[in-house]
Amino acid sequence: MKATGIVRRIDDLGRVVIPKEIRRTMRIREGDPLEIYTNTDGEVIFKKYSPINELSDGAVQAAEVIAKLGNAPAVVFDNDHVVAVSGASKKEYSQRRLSPALEELLQQRKSYEYTSSGESVVYPVEGLKAHALAVAPIISNGDVSGAVAFVAEKDSECATMKQTLLAKTAALFLGKQIEE
Numbered sequence: 001m002k003a004t005g006i007v008r009r010i011d012d013l014g015r016v017v018i019p020k021e022i023r024r025t026m027r028i029r030e031g032d033p034l035e036i037y038t039n040t041d042g043e044v045i046f047k048k049y050s051p052i053n054e055l056s057d058g059a060v061q062a063a064e065v066i067a068k069l070g071n072a073p074a075v076v077f078d079n080d081h082v083v084a085v086s087g088a089s090k091k092e093y094s095q096r097r098l099s100p101a102l103e104e105l106l107q108q109r110k111s112y113e114y115t116s117s118g119e120s121v122v123y124p125v126e127g128l129k130a131h132a133l134a135v136a137p138i139i140s141n142g143d144v145s146g147a148v149a150f151v152a153e154k155d156s157e158c159a160t161m162k163q164t165l166l167a168k169t170a171a172l173f174l175g176k177q178i179e180e
Contacts, residue, residue, distance in 0.1 A: 001043075018046070027080055027097075051178045052078035052138065052146045058177055059084040062148070062170045070150055070163040072133060075124065076174070078146040079106065082125060088151065097126040098147075102135065106144050111136045111168060113159040114152070124149050133159035136171035140178035147171065 008016050018028065026048070028034070033049040052059055059076040063086040067074035073087035077098055085093040098106075102124040105112055112122055112135040121131040124147070133150040148170040150163045 001045075032079075048080065050078040050080070050083075050146075051140065052076065052083050052174065055174060055177050056083060059174060060086070062174060063087075066148070066150075066166040066170050070160070070166045072150045072153065072157075072163060073130070074167075074170075075149045075151055076138075076146065076170075077102070077124070077149070079103075079144065083146065088130070088153075092128065093125060096128065099123050099126045102132070102147065102149075105135060106137050106147055109137055109139065109144060111164075113164045115158050117156060117158070124151065131155075131157075133157065134164040134167040136164075136167040138171045138174045138178070140175040145175065145178055148174065 004022065006019055006022070008019075010016055023029070028048060034046045035049045037045040037047060039045075063074040063076050063084040067087035073085065075082055075088075075093060076084040080097060082093045082096050099122070101122045105122065112132060114121065114131060114133050122135065123129060124132045124135060130151040130153070133152050135147055135149040137144050138146040138148060148167045150159065150167055
């Protein structure tokens, strides 16, 4: 754990303000759910809550199935990081952040498919140069919880109709699993 040097007081309603710099660095937005942990040393730890992480086994299985059916690497994201990957190096993708372009798609609740080389390319994973073939947002209880994506193995690769449908189907399935 890293000390920030910032001290805040609890107000009369029991609230603590998380400084803007920390919210920006940790990508915490207004309305984001936070889990609260405590330990025997008296520490209170806030952690961003991710319903997709609750389904990590299901997310891994969904990624494996659609990667096989779609003949391309499949990635499942929560709102911040890669949660599951199949068909590509797990080490390379593990816990990487979403790219700003993918965050923008999710905020707009939009699906995406790369169908011709003239289109703008979306790189879904920060720091990796594998473009998205198809992306579908995971929506549960009206909120975006993450995304399912196929990523290209070659620069010129385009999405197939099958990959687009598989990404949307997996996203719908995971959204329903979160709601239950």
